[in-house]
Amino acid sequence: xxxxxxxxxxxxxxxxxxxxxxxxxxxxxxxxxxxxxxxxxxxxxxxxxxxxxxxxxxxxxxxxxxxxxxxxxxxx
Numbered sequence: 001x002x003x004x005x006x007x008x009x010x011x012x013x014x015x016x017x018x019x020x021x022x023x024x025x026x027x028x029x030x031x032x033x034x035x036x037x038x039x040x041x042x043x044x045x046x047x048x049x050x051x052x053x054x055x056x057x058x059x060x061x062x063x064x065x066x067x068x069x070x071x072x073x074x075x076x
Contacts, residue, residue, distance in 0.1 A: 007041035 011034060014020040020037055022030045
């Protein structure tokens with residue numbers, strides 16, 4: 001999938017979640033706003049390398065500090 005398709009799909013999700021506004025009563029203005037978001041997302045996707053799971057540490061390689069306390073402590 002190319003970056004423009006990925007940007008389009010992301011924009012549709014953001015519109016559906018209300019993160020990008022789209023007003024059917026003002027389609028011209030909404031399309032202009034959408035076009036700006038699409039350009040920004042496509043540019044960001046081009047700058048980002050594709051996800052490479054090998055470049056991130058696995059759970060086995062990440063050690064947790066032994067001195068961690070539980071997030072919630074019980075108070076009696």
